[in-house]
Amino acid sequence: MAVERSAWLTTWAGHVADWLYPRVCPGCGAMSDRPGRHLCWDCLARIELYTQGLCSLCGRSAEGPVNHAFVCGACRQAKPRFDRARAAGRFAGVLREQVHQFKYGNALWLRHDLTDLLEGCLNAHFAAGDVDVVMPVPLHAVRQRERSYNQAALLAKELARRFDRRFDGRTLTRVRTTATQTALDAAHRRMNMLGAFAVTEPAWVRSRCVLLVDDVMTTGATLDECARTLKKAGARTVWAVTVGRGT
Numbered sequence: 001m002a003v004e005r006s007a008w009l010t011t012w013a014g015h016v017a018d019w020l021y022p023r024v025c026p027g028c029g030a031m032s033d034r035p036g037r038h039l040c041w042d043c044l045a046r047i048e049l050y051t052q053g054l055c056s057l058c059g060r061s062a063e064g065p066v067n068h069a070f071v072c073g074a075c076r077q078a079k080p081r082f083d084r085a086r087a088a089g090r091f092a093g094v095l096r097e098q099v100h101q102f103k104y105g106n107a108l109w110l111r112h113d114l115t116d117l118l119e120g121c122l123n124a125h126f127a128a129g130d131v132d133v134v135m136p137v138p139l140h141a142v143r144q145r146e147r148s149y150n151q152a153a154l155l156a157k158e159l160a161r162r163f164d165r166r167f168d169g170r171t172l173t174r175v176r177t178t179a180t181q182t183a184l185d186a187a188h189r190r191m192n193m194l195g196a197f198a199v200t201e202p203a204w205v206r207s208r209c210v211l212l213v214d215d216v217m218t219t220g221a222t223l224d225e226c227a228r229t230l231k232k233a234g235a236r237t238v239w240a241v242t243v244g245r246g247t
Protein backbone atom coordinates (compact mmCIF):
# COMPACT_ATOMS: atom_id res chain seq x y z
CA MET A 1 0.00 0.00 0.00
CA ALA A 2 2.77 2.37 1.00
CA VAL A 3 4.64 1.53 -2.20
CA GLU A 4 1.52 2.19 -4.30
CA ARG A 5 0.97 5.51 -2.64
CA SER A 6 4.55 6.64 -3.16
CA ALA A 7 4.41 5.62 -6.86
CA TRP A 8 1.20 7.62 -7.21
CA LEU A 9 2.79 10.60 -5.49
CA THR A 10 5.90 10.38 -7.68
CA THR A 11 3.74 10.36 -10.82
CA TRP A 12 1.81 13.38 -9.63
CA ALA A 13 4.96 15.19 -8.59
CA GLY A 14 6.22 14.54 -12.13
CA HIS A 15 3.06 16.05 -13.66
CA VAL A 16 3.30 19.13 -11.45
CA ALA A 17 6.99 19.58 -12.28
CA ASP A 18 6.20 19.27 -16.02
CA TRP A 19 3.52 21.90 -15.70
CA LEU A 20 5.81 24.27 -13.78
CA TYR A 21 8.89 23.58 -15.87
CA PRO A 22 7.89 22.28 -19.30
CA ARG A 23 10.42 19.88 -20.75
CA VAL A 24 11.16 21.46 -24.11
CA CYS A 25 13.24 19.31 -26.46
CA PRO A 26 16.56 21.05 -27.24
CA GLY A 27 16.57 19.42 -30.67
CA CYS A 28 13.18 20.37 -32.13
CA GLY A 29 11.58 22.72 -29.60
CA ALA A 30 8.53 20.48 -29.06
CA MET A 31 7.46 19.15 -25.66
CA SER A 32 9.43 16.05 -24.85
CA ASP A 33 7.58 12.73 -24.98
CA ARG A 34 10.18 10.99 -22.78
CA PRO A 35 9.42 10.86 -19.04
CA GLY A 36 11.94 12.89 -17.04
CA ARG A 37 14.04 13.76 -20.09
CA HIS A 38 14.20 16.75 -22.39
CA LEU A 39 15.31 15.27 -25.69
CA CYS A 40 12.32 13.70 -27.48
CA TRP A 41 12.37 10.17 -28.94
CA ASP A 42 12.68 11.41 -32.53
CA CYS A 43 15.65 13.66 -31.75
CA LEU A 44 17.31 10.97 -29.64
CA ALA A 45 17.13 8.60 -32.62
CA ARG A 46 18.93 11.19 -34.74
CA ILE A 47 22.09 11.10 -32.61
CA GLU A 48 24.78 9.13 -34.42
CA LEU A 49 26.17 6.86 -31.72
CA TYR A 50 29.68 5.45 -31.95
CA THR A 51 29.41 1.73 -31.39
CA GLN A 52 31.94 -0.10 -33.55
CA GLY A 53 34.76 0.43 -36.02
CA LEU A 54 36.61 2.61 -33.52
CA CYS A 55 40.33 3.09 -32.84
CA SER A 56 40.99 0.87 -29.83
CA LEU A 57 42.92 3.68 -28.12
CA CYS A 58 41.29 7.03 -28.87
CA GLY A 59 37.89 5.88 -30.15
CA ARG A 60 38.17 7.73 -33.48
CA SER A 61 35.71 6.34 -36.00
CA ALA A 62 37.23 4.48 -38.97
CA GLU A 63 36.78 5.97 -42.43
CA GLY A 64 35.38 2.79 -43.91
CA PRO A 65 33.98 -0.46 -42.52
CA VAL A 66 36.36 -2.45 -40.29
CA ASN A 67 35.74 -5.77 -38.61
CA HIS A 68 38.93 -6.07 -36.60
CA ALA A 69 40.61 -4.15 -33.79
CA PHE A 70 42.73 -1.29 -35.10
CA VAL A 71 44.79 1.69 -33.95
CA CYS A 72 44.33 4.89 -35.97
CA GLY A 73 47.14 6.76 -37.72
CA ALA A 74 47.15 9.60 -35.19
CA CYS A 75 47.61 7.20 -32.27
CA ARG A 76 50.34 5.30 -34.09
CA GLN A 77 52.16 8.56 -34.70
CA ALA A 78 51.89 9.76 -31.10
CA LYS A 79 50.60 7.19 -28.64
CA PRO A 80 48.06 8.78 -26.28
CA ARG A 81 48.88 8.81 -22.59
CA PHE A 82 45.34 7.74 -21.66
CA ASP A 83 44.66 4.01 -21.90
CA ARG A 84 41.36 4.37 -23.71
CA ALA A 85 38.99 7.15 -24.72
CA ARG A 86 35.47 6.87 -26.06
CA ALA A 87 32.78 9.33 -27.10
CA ALA A 88 29.10 8.48 -27.04
CA GLY A 89 28.26 10.06 -30.39
CA ARG A 90 29.22 12.32 -33.25
CA PHE A 91 29.33 15.98 -32.20
CA ALA A 92 26.85 17.26 -34.78
CA GLY A 93 23.18 18.14 -35.19
CA VAL A 94 20.98 17.49 -32.17
CA LEU A 95 23.91 16.42 -29.98
CA ARG A 96 25.87 19.60 -30.70
CA GLU A 97 22.78 21.74 -30.03
CA GLN A 98 22.16 19.97 -26.74
CA VAL A 99 25.76 20.43 -25.54
CA HIS A 100 25.80 24.10 -26.60
CA GLN A 101 22.62 24.85 -24.65
CA PHE A 102 24.05 23.03 -21.64
CA LYS A 103 27.45 24.69 -21.84
CA TYR A 104 26.71 28.23 -22.94
CA GLY A 105 22.97 28.61 -22.33
CA ASN A 106 22.89 27.59 -18.67
CA ALA A 107 20.53 24.71 -19.52
CA LEU A 108 21.72 22.69 -16.54
CA TRP A 109 18.58 20.53 -16.62
CA LEU A 110 20.05 18.80 -19.71
CA ARG A 111 22.65 17.08 -17.54
CA HIS A 112 20.46 14.00 -17.08
CA ASP A 113 19.98 13.59 -20.83
CA LEU A 114 23.70 14.02 -21.42
CA THR A 115 24.66 11.67 -18.59
CA ASP A 116 22.44 9.01 -20.18
CA LEU A 117 24.80 9.10 -23.17
CA LEU A 118 27.89 8.88 -20.97
CA GLU A 119 26.34 6.01 -19.05
CA GLY A 120 25.65 4.06 -22.25
CA CYS A 121 29.20 4.73 -23.46
CA LEU A 122 30.75 3.60 -20.18
CA ASN A 123 28.69 0.41 -20.19
CA ALA A 124 29.56 -0.34 -23.80
CA HIS A 125 33.32 0.24 -23.75
CA PHE A 126 34.61 0.01 -20.18
CA ALA A 127 34.36 -2.08 -17.04
CA ALA A 128 32.74 0.56 -14.86
CA GLY A 129 33.36 -1.51 -11.73
CA ASP A 130 37.12 -1.08 -12.18
CA VAL A 131 36.89 2.72 -11.92
CA ASP A 132 38.16 4.03 -8.58
CA VAL A 133 37.48 7.70 -9.10
CA VAL A 134 35.63 9.91 -11.60
CA MET A 135 37.21 13.28 -12.41
CA PRO A 136 36.09 16.11 -14.71
CA VAL A 137 38.50 17.85 -17.07
CA PRO A 138 39.07 21.01 -15.05
CA LEU A 139 38.39 24.54 -16.20
CA HIS A 140 40.79 27.30 -15.26
CA ALA A 141 39.49 29.22 -12.23
CA VAL A 142 39.08 32.40 -14.31
CA ARG A 143 37.03 30.61 -16.96
CA GLN A 144 34.95 28.93 -14.27
CA ARG A 145 34.15 32.27 -12.67
CA GLU A 146 33.01 33.62 -16.05
CA ARG A 147 30.79 30.62 -16.68
CA SER A 148 29.87 30.12 -13.00
CA TYR A 149 30.14 26.31 -13.24
CA ASN A 150 32.23 23.60 -14.85
CA GLN A 151 29.85 21.68 -17.09
CA ALA A 152 32.15 18.66 -17.17
CA ALA A 153 32.04 18.48 -13.36
CA LEU A 154 28.23 18.35 -13.36
CA LEU A 155 28.29 15.42 -15.78
CA ALA A 156 31.11 13.64 -13.94
CA LYS A 157 29.30 13.97 -10.63
CA GLU A 158 26.04 12.59 -12.03
CA LEU A 159 27.88 9.72 -13.76
CA ALA A 160 29.76 8.83 -10.56
CA ARG A 161 26.48 8.81 -8.64
CA ARG A 162 24.84 6.43 -11.10
CA PHE A 163 27.72 3.94 -10.92
CA ASP A 164 28.34 4.45 -7.21
CA ARG A 165 31.94 5.56 -7.84
CA ARG A 166 33.85 8.28 -6.02
CA PHE A 167 33.69 11.76 -7.57
CA ASP A 168 36.70 14.05 -7.22
CA GLY A 169 36.50 17.52 -8.73
CA ARG A 170 39.47 18.99 -6.85
CA THR A 171 42.58 16.86 -7.21
CA LEU A 172 43.17 17.50 -10.90
CA THR A 173 43.42 21.24 -11.47
CA ARG A 174 44.15 23.57 -14.33
CA VAL A 175 47.15 25.73 -13.58
CA ARG A 176 47.26 27.81 -16.73
CA THR A 177 45.02 28.75 -19.63
CA THR A 178 45.96 27.60 -23.10
CA ALA A 179 45.71 29.20 -26.50
CA THR A 180 43.08 27.89 -28.87
CA GLN A 181 44.51 24.97 -30.78
CA THR A 182 42.34 24.57 -33.83
CA ALA A 183 45.12 25.75 -36.15
CA LEU A 184 47.85 23.59 -34.59
CA ASP A 185 49.04 20.18 -35.73
CA ALA A 186 49.18 17.23 -33.32
CA ALA A 187 52.75 17.83 -32.09
CA HIS A 188 52.12 21.53 -31.49
CA ARG A 189 48.87 20.77 -29.68
CA ARG A 190 50.78 18.61 -27.23
CA MET A 191 53.29 21.38 -26.67
CA ASN A 192 50.51 23.93 -26.30
CA MET A 193 48.88 21.86 -23.53
CA LEU A 194 52.10 20.90 -21.74
CA GLY A 195 51.95 21.77 -18.05
CA ALA A 196 48.36 23.03 -18.20
CA PHE A 197 47.26 20.70 -15.38
CA ALA A 198 48.50 19.64 -11.97
CA VAL A 199 47.59 17.06 -9.33
CA THR A 200 47.21 18.72 -5.94
CA GLU A 201 47.37 15.52 -3.90
CA PRO A 202 49.11 12.54 -5.58
CA ALA A 203 47.92 10.18 -2.81
CA TRP A 204 44.38 10.46 -4.23
CA VAL A 205 45.38 9.12 -7.65
CA ARG A 206 48.31 6.81 -6.87
CA SER A 207 47.64 3.25 -8.15
CA ARG A 208 44.05 4.22 -9.00
CA CYS A 209 41.97 3.78 -12.11
CA VAL A 210 40.80 7.29 -13.02
CA LEU A 211 37.86 7.99 -15.34
CA LEU A 212 38.10 11.44 -16.93
CA VAL A 213 34.87 13.08 -18.09
CA ASP A 214 34.41 15.93 -20.54
CA ASP A 215 31.63 17.14 -22.81
CA VAL A 216 33.44 17.09 -26.13
CA MET A 217 36.64 15.56 -27.42
CA THR A 218 38.10 17.13 -30.51
CA THR A 219 41.79 16.46 -30.99
CA GLY A 220 42.21 14.59 -27.73
CA ALA A 221 45.15 16.83 -26.73
CA THR A 222 43.41 18.05 -23.55
CA LEU A 223 42.55 14.53 -22.37
CA ASP A 224 46.06 13.41 -23.31
CA GLU A 225 47.68 16.08 -21.15
CA CYS A 226 45.30 15.35 -18.25
CA ALA A 227 46.27 11.68 -18.56
CA ARG A 228 49.98 12.49 -18.69
CA THR A 229 49.64 14.56 -15.52
CA LEU A 230 47.67 11.84 -13.71
CA LYS A 231 50.07 9.08 -14.78
CA LYS A 232 53.02 11.16 -13.64
CA ALA A 233 51.33 11.45 -10.24
CA GLY A 234 51.06 7.65 -10.10
CA ALA A 235 47.64 6.80 -11.59
CA ARG A 236 47.54 3.18 -12.75
CA THR A 237 44.96 3.54 -15.52
CA VAL A 238 43.38 6.59 -17.14
CA TRP A 239 40.18 6.21 -19.13
CA ALA A 240 38.18 8.99 -20.70
CA VAL A 241 34.55 9.37 -21.78
CA THR A 242 32.97 12.31 -23.53
CA VAL A 243 29.46 13.01 -24.73
CA GLY A 244 30.52 13.97 -28.23
CA ARG A 245 33.43 13.79 -30.54
CA GLY A 246 34.27 16.15 -33.39
CA THR A 247 35.80 14.56 -36.45
Ligand SMILES: [Zn+2]
Pocket residue numbers: 025026027028029030039040041042043044
Ligand atom coordinates in the same frame (compact mmCIF):
# COMPACT_ATOMS: atom_id res chain seq x y z
ZN1 LIG B 1 12.95 16.73 -30.39
Ligand SMILES: [Zn+2]
Pocket residue numbers: 055056057058059060071072073074075076
Ligand atom coordinates in the same frame (compact mmCIF):
# COMPACT_ATOMS: atom_id res chain seq x y z
ZN1 LIG C 1 43.34 6.59 -32.28
